Amino acid sequence: MTLYIDEYSILSIGRSMQKNILLSLAKNYILKQNMATMASNAKVPMIDIGANLLDPMFRGIYREKQKHEDDFNIMLQRAFDVGVEKIIITSGNKEEAIKSIEFCKTDPTRLFTTVGVHPTRCTEFDTATNNNNNNNNSNNNSEEEENTYLSELVDICKKGKESGSVVAIGEFGLDYERIQFCPIDVQKKYFDKQFILAKETELPLFLHNRNSSNDLIEILLKNKSKWEKGGGVVHSFDGTLEEMKAFVDMGLHIGINGCSLRTEENLKVVK
Secondary structure, three states: OOOOOOHHHHHOOOHHHHHHHHHHHHHHHHHHHHHHHHHHHOOOOEEEEEEOOOOHHHHOEEOOEEOOOOOHHHHHHHHHHOOEEEEEEOOOOHHHHHHHHHHHOOOOOOEEEEEOOOHHHOHHHHHHHHHHHHHOOOOOOOHHHHOHHHHHHHHHHHHHHHHOOEEEEEEEEEEOOOOOOOOHHHHHHHHHHOHHHHHHHOOOEEEEEEOOHHHHHHHHHHOHHHHOOOOEEEOOOOOOHHHHHHHHHOOOEEOOOHHHHOOHHHHHHHO
16 A cells, blocks of 8 residues: 655645644554555454444434435445454334344344343333323323333344344443433333343343442342343443452453543453
8 A cells, every 4th residue: 555645735835734634644544554454364353242333423414414425334344344243233222123123134144233222211111101091091000001112122022033133132221320311210110121031032131331330230130030041241331340340240241442441440440
């Protein structure tokens, strides 16, 4: 690979801008070299276990505005070219699970998904119940009505597992840093109820945990008989060493990413 620079164009502008342009060109050149090397070697096969591919930004849409052309397929191919062999799409509610299962059909040997409801979206369970009650002109919440949304999730999950597209339960768990989206009591209630998905399918858990480890551990232990066959991973872990050990002692794996590397304590946990 060769880097070409038009010296006449560079010299015709100010020194500060020259520096910025040269730095940008150099970074782009190095990035392309690294990508080419990785693609040619492909020594380490990788699986992306938490890809939010349903986010519209992957289609060039940011804050409901089209900022660039839809380059979704190019992005996917770039990942495959550098050694990503499989991708697990993260679903955050029933609607997303249905969409991601359908999308997985376009590449069933490399695309997979989870099924579950994110803690910040657990009010959807109650919303579905209230809508059902309003349609029936009833003010009484029966157990059957309350579990309609959950029953539909179980059905989606079972069928998805049979077809090979659904490989984990989640993303679900607790998030006490964003309770403006869903109160703690609602999060805990439906985190607990979603273990029926693990019990019915024996699939691993894809867990979310933000400032909620004590309650998360308590509910996990309470439901261990429902999920221990499948195991699971605590995604994007940024907790303490003691919390990490508690999860590992239960037989769970710890997932790390940028959130896991922000503080000195984080780094000690990762070590």
